[in-house]
Amino acid sequence: MAGELEPGRDGARPIFEGFPKLKFPSVVVVAPPTQSAPIPTPKQYLQYIFNADDWEDFTVEWVHELGMWSGRPYVRVQRMGGAGDRGADVAACLTPQGTAGEWHCYQCKHYVKPLGQADAFPEMVKIFTAKVLGKYELPTRYIFVAPRIGTTLDRLLLNPPQLKEEFFTAWDDADSKLGTKLTPDVRESVGKLARVTDFSMFEAPNLDEILELHAATQHHARRFPQQLKPRPAADPAPPDQRAYEAVYVRKLLDAYNEKHGFDLETLQQARENGKVNRHLTRQREAFFHAEALRLFARDSVPDATYDALESDLYDVVIEIEDRDYDLGHDRMDAVLDAAMVHQPNQHNILAPVVKKKDLMGLCHHLANDDRLTWCKEGMQ
Template structure:
């Protein structure tokens, strides 16, 4: 089973992450519980299915559709991951979520296996080509049998054929016979365990992970230098800088190249673009590490720290920009926000240009109104 950063096909809707600000983990005191401990002892069945759905979306298998099916009437499938547009009428994988404090035992697995056979017999689904038990902990006996399809099948039928067995006891004679025949014809290698280490390795690459398991953030990558050519994303902020330079120096600069070539503006322009791209690297890092609201809180906090400064009377746009950048440099992000420790002084200046880029700040008076 390959791993990847997200679903193969863009058409798969991602699980929606709650719009929350992730707080920094405690710096002192008792150690935080491990993700394994949180999952096993701190989750409800619904939480577990939500978590599993996030993991399935992050797998590299070519799923064109992923659907949470859990609840009444799920017919033995908590999460259906479909490999074709035929959905569960075509090839698909079943992820069966089981959340117990005790390890998952064979007695927990048998009824679920019967359900999926019954669903096929009663034409609710096609039989999945992969049926994965997803549990915080799978017991030793079941783990061993799942690694030996022949043994698993033998043990299943031993339980099925026991006198007064509860497996299939609620079926009429025709369906019971059909289920038995289907199970006899099935390769039990379709039944597989999900390894918790692998689950967490894949889930760790999603933005959901830090929300569920507040730990220290990974190291932030180095900031790349701005490209020589102006990118589309910086068009507005560069135009506002050109207005500043033209107003202050009585110039008529029209583009980035002219400003970069002029001795009065090139040094300042280089510094501002470096700040802009530093803030952009923070935005990308946050997008890949935390829910969106966590980054927005950093940006909003800075905006409120500088907006009154930007509103003051100044002789020209350059002075307004200079005072805003000074205020931004002295601003301290909310230390409860998990991103706060990785926000640099250059980021804070760059965030001002991002806010200008988005129309929230402006420098020259003629732009106002």
């Protein structure tokens, strides 16, 4: 299902009407400690440090992102693992009918050894059995999610007819343990269902593919204590005022008008005024520099990490803003001066990428959110 771009300043990600957003705990990501020993890579964390619960949580994050960027976002992503999961650790549903409609099954297996046929075939029996017993509809995709996939199983998954042949060789073996705990009638029905099923539904992405997509999420920095990816250069301020600049630009114009006795009403009028044009240009550059920081943080870390950075600055400058001044311009200057000497909390992973211009721009973001105001005359 195609999505529309979110309006306003968050226009980079698709938003899909009617699809609930998956909730994740929001935390502040701290910088990894400085140490002589190398920090494990994300791949090493997944293979050697994560436990089964960590692996399932990681899979939910990856699956949610996979749905968002696939063009057919999941209506719901539900962790199902545990006793009675009927062969589905994570259910990703494409319709409001959930597992009674079209859905994808993600089976999480976090073993030290590579996942092989002896591990996969019993799980395949479970999902066929769930359909026979009316617990789920058969998923249209069944994805094994494991740190390592055995070479033979990997090759079989690339050749669905051969995978099916190997499955039934094991199923029909006189000493087979597949489905032996089922009643004879149910086992017969499971076999019949499997024989008419296209085994291309079974697949297994490799770990590098999984990590590449997960790295595009906010959760990656929280999961793996690595340094942030390089921050891209900020784009220059656009020539024309954006709709979401209205509040802080109005406050700038009020400060200019009060100080100089002007009657500026628009950004264009201020840009044509020699006394304020240079100052205005610097403030808009700072605003969009901070906007670039916000977007970088949004795509790199959980929201609380950026919020903590902004809140720390606010706690400093609000004390300056709340003092008495003859002019609103003086109040703004004092706040910007305090912002430029402010040192972000060095435990916050974003601190190393924050520049002085970001801190100035964050003040205008706070003004844009009506948390700071320069000209207070007449305010209640």
